[in-house]
Amino acid sequence: MSIKFQKLKLSIGQKIKFDEVIIQLHNLGYERVEHLNNFGQFLVTGGLIKIYSAAVINPVIVDFFGNQIEKIYSYNLATNTKIDNLQMIDIPDNIIEIDGNLIRYGDLVVHVNHGIGIYRGKILKKINQKIKEFIAIEYLNGDYLYLPLNIIDKITKYLGVSRRVPRLSRLGSIVWEKTKKKVEASIWALAKELLEVYAKREIIKRKRYHIDWDWDQKLRATFEHFETPDQERTITEIYSDLEHGIPMDRLLVGDVGFGKTEVAVRAAAQVISNGAQVAILAPTTILSRQHLVTIAERLKDFPVKVAELSRFVSQEKQKGIIEDLSLGKIDLIVGTHRLLKQDICFRNLGLLVIDEEQRFGVKDKERLKGLKNDVDVLSLSATPIPRTLFIALSGIRQISIIKTPPAGRISIQTHVEKYQVERAKEYISRELKRGGQVYFLHNDIKTIEAKAKEFERYFPKAVVAIAHGQMPEEKLATTMAEFAAGGIDILFCSTIIENGLDIPTVNTLITEDADNFGLSQLYQIRGRIGRGKNQAFAYFTFKKNLVGNAYKRLQILVEKTDLGSGFDIAYSDLEIRGGGNILGRQQHGNMEELGLILYTKLLNQAVEKLKH
Incomplete structure (x- = not known):
C-alpha cells in the first residue's frame, strides 16, 4: 500500500499554459x-x-491573465466569498496506490467490512483541533465513509469480471x-478443489x-550483461524447484527484453547436465528462430546439441531431427506448435519451456496437458491472460x-494521436536521420503493399x-533476417x-488503427522497440474518434511507460475487458460480488491456511 506524493506547484507570476494546468489536474486524479x-x-x-484539493480546508481560485497566473486566493464554498490571498499553492495528487493498483477519483473500491463504494479522493478533516488527512468513499444514498490513511489497506480496487456496473453497498x-x-x-470450497x-x-x-x-x-x-536482482532471484527459485523431487510448474512474468530467455537458458542447461532433454515452445x-539463434550461441561452448522444428526447417531435415529426438541425440529442441504433433517423441523430456502460453489453441493445450504430467x-509471459494471472496470484501456481x-x-x-500522414513522415524522417530503423504496423494485408x-x-x-504471416516462410525469414542485419530501413508489417x-x-x-487492438497486444508490440540505448518512440494512431474502452486502452499505454509495467498492463486489461469466465459460471457471480482483487486476496489466504 502506498500514497502518491506528486504535486503541482502554482505561484503568482508563474508562466504556465492554462490548458496545461487542466491536463495536469486530470493527470493528478x-x-x-x-x-x-x-x-x-x-x-x-x-x-x-477553481480547485478543491486535499492540501487546504477551503477551495482556491487560480486567476489567469493569458498564460500567466495573476492571482491565487482561497474562498468560502458556501458563500462564494474570498478569504485569503495566497502567493503560491501546492496541489497534491488525488491518486492512491494499493497492491500495485492505481485508484483514481471516481473509481469503484471495495472495503472489506463495508462493501462497494466510490473513491472520492483525499480530504482534510478537523479531529480534536487537529487537521488530519483521510480518504473519502461514497456509498449508496450519498453516505460517506472517511478512512484514515493508516488503514487504507482495508480497501481494494473493484475489478469486475464483466462489464456490469455493480450496485453500491449501503x-x-x-x-x-x-x-x-x-x-x-464458496472460496474455501474452491481452495480445497484447487x-x-x-x-x-x-x-x-x-x-x-x-x-x-x-x-x-x-x-x-x-x-554479456549483469544479471538484474530479479533475474538472480528467479534463477535461485528455479534451481530450488529443480532440486526438489516434485515437477516444477512456474510462471515467469517479465517485459519483452527483460531477460526471461536467459533465465530459461540457465534452467535448460541444468536439466541437460542431468541427462534430460529440453523443449522450448x-x-x-x-520467435522460434530467434530463440534458436540466441540459445545456440549461449550454449556453443557446452556439449549440447540444439535443433529447431518449425516451418523454417525443410521436411527432409525435420525427419532427421524427429528421429534424433526420439533417440536422445538432441538435447534441446526449439519449435512452434510443430513440436506438439503426434509424430514427436522424446527419449527423456525433462523440461518444457512455453513462451506466451496463451498464444496456443485449445488442441495445442490438450496436447500440452499430455506432455506436462511429470x-x-x-511458462514465460510479458502480459499473462486473466486465467493464468488469476491462478498464479491465488497461490496455486x-x-x-x-x-x-x-x-x-x-x-x-x-x-496517442489521430493519424496524419505528414506526422508519420516526420517521425520516420527523424529516425532515419539518426541511422535507425522503423516498424510501421499496418495490419491489413490487402492494402499493406499499397501503403509501403x-x-x-x-x-x-x-x-x-513488407512482412506478414501470409508470406511464404522462406521469404518472411529472409526479410526478417535482412531487417535484423540493418539492410531494411522501414518495415511495413502485420502483428507478426x-x-x-x-x-x-x-x-x-x-501503429495504424491502434484502437482495433487489445491492450496486452499493444504492450507486446511496443516492446519490440527500445531494446538499445537510444530513446525509442511509439506512436499509436487512430482514424475515428475514440470512445469508451478504446480510449481507456490507449490512455493506459501512455500512463504505463515505466519499464517493467507488463504485470500492471495485464491487470489493466482485466479491468477494462472484465475477467470473463475465469473459473466457470459457479464462481463468476462470487467474483462479481466482491471484485476480482478482493476475491483473489481471500482465495490466496484460504489456500495458504489449507496448505499449512
Whole structure:
C-alpha cells in the first residue's frame, strides 16, 4: 500500500499554459465538474480555475491573465466569498496506490467490512483541533465513509469480471456481511478443489536434479550483461524447484527484453547436465528462430546439441531431427506448435519451456496437458491472460516476476494521436536521420503493399520492405533476417512482429488503427522497440474518434511507460475487458460480488491456511 506524493506547484507570476494546468489536474486524479462541491474536484470558468484539493480546508481560485497566473486566493464554498490571498499553492495528487493498483477519483473500491463504494479522493478533516488527512468513499444514498490513511489497506480496487456496473453497498447494512460470508464459504470450497489439483501434482515424483555449479559459472561468465536482482532471484527459485523431487510448474512474468530467455537458458542447461532433454515452445516461427539463434550461441561452448522444428526447417531435415529426438541425440529442441504433433517423441523430456502460453489453441493445450504430467514446466509471459494471472496470484501456481530493467534501458516515449500522414513522415524522417530503423504496423494485408509503396515515394533513398504471416516462410525469414542485419530501413508489417526479433536499432514504431487492438497486444508490440540505448518512440494512431474502452486502452499505454509495467498492463486489461469466465459460471457471480482483487486476496489466504 502506498500514497502518491506528486504535486503541482502554482505561484503568482508563474508562466504556465492554462490548458496545461487542466491536463495536469486530470493527470493528478482530479475530476472536472460544473459545480464544485467536494474535495478532488476542479471547475473551469472564463480565465479562472477553481480547485478543491486535499492540501487546504477551503477551495482556491487560480486567476489567469493569458498564460500567466495573476492571482491565487482561497474562498468560502458556501458563500462564494474570498478569504485569503495566497502567493503560491501546492496541489497534491488525488491518486492512491494499493497492491500495485492505481485508484483514481471516481473509481469503484471495495472495503472489506463495508462493501462497494466510490473513491472520492483525499480530504482534510478537523479531529480534536487537529487537521488530519483521510480518504473519502461514497456509498449508496450519498453516505460517506472517511478512512484514515493508516488503514487504507482495508480497501481494494473493484475489478469486475464483466462489464456490469455493480450496485453500491449501503453503509450500516448487514447485506454486505451476509454476501461476504456466503462468498467466503464458496472460496474455501474452491481452495480445497484447487489444492487437490495441486496435491496430485505434488504426489508425482521425479528424480532430483543436481545443480552443476561449473556450468552455472560458465554461463554467468559468458553473459554479456549483469544479471538484474530479479533475474538472480528467479534463477535461485528455479534451481530450488529443480532440486526438489516434485515437477516444477512456474510462471515467469517479465517485459519483452527483460531477460526471461536467459533465465530459461540457465534452467535448460541444468536439466541437460542431468541427462534430460529440453523443449522450448514458441508461438511463431520468427520467435522460434530467434530463440534458436540466441540459445545456440549461449550454449556453443557446452556439449549440447540444439535443433529447431518449425516451418523454417525443410521436411527432409525435420525427419532427421524427429528421429534424433526420439533417440536422445538432441538435447534441446526449439519449435512452434510443430513440436506438439503426434509424430514427436522424446527419449527423456525433462523440461518444457512455453513462451506466451496463451498464444496456443485449445488442441495445442490438450496436447500440452499430455506432455506436462511429470515434466518440469516453465511458462514465460510479458502480459499473462486473466486465467493464468488469476491462478498464479491465488497461490496455486508458482510465480516469479522480473520488473527490473536491464542497465541502460530507457522508457519508451509513447504518444496517442489521430493519424496524419505528414506526422508519420516526420517521425520516420527523424529516425532515419539518426541511422535507425522503423516498424510501421499496418495490419491489413490487402492494402499493406499499397501503403509501403506510398512511403517509398516519400523516402526514395530508404529501403522499404513488407512482412506478414501470409508470406511464404522462406521469404518472411529472409526479410526478417535482412531487417535484423540493418539492410531494411522501414518495415511495413502485420502483428507478426508481436513476438519477434530483438533489434536494438529499431526505435520508432508507428501503429495504424491502434484502437482495433487489445491492450496486452499493444504492450507486446511496443516492446519490440527500445531494446538499445537510444530513446525509442511509439506512436499509436487512430482514424475515428475514440470512445469508451478504446480510449481507456490507449490512455493506459501512455500512463504505463515505466519499464517493467507488463504485470500492471495485464491487470489493466482485466479491468477494462472484465475477467470473463475465469473459473466457470459457479464462481463468476462470487467474483462479481466482491471484485476480482478482493476475491483473489481471500482465495490466496484460504489456500495458504489449507496448505499449512
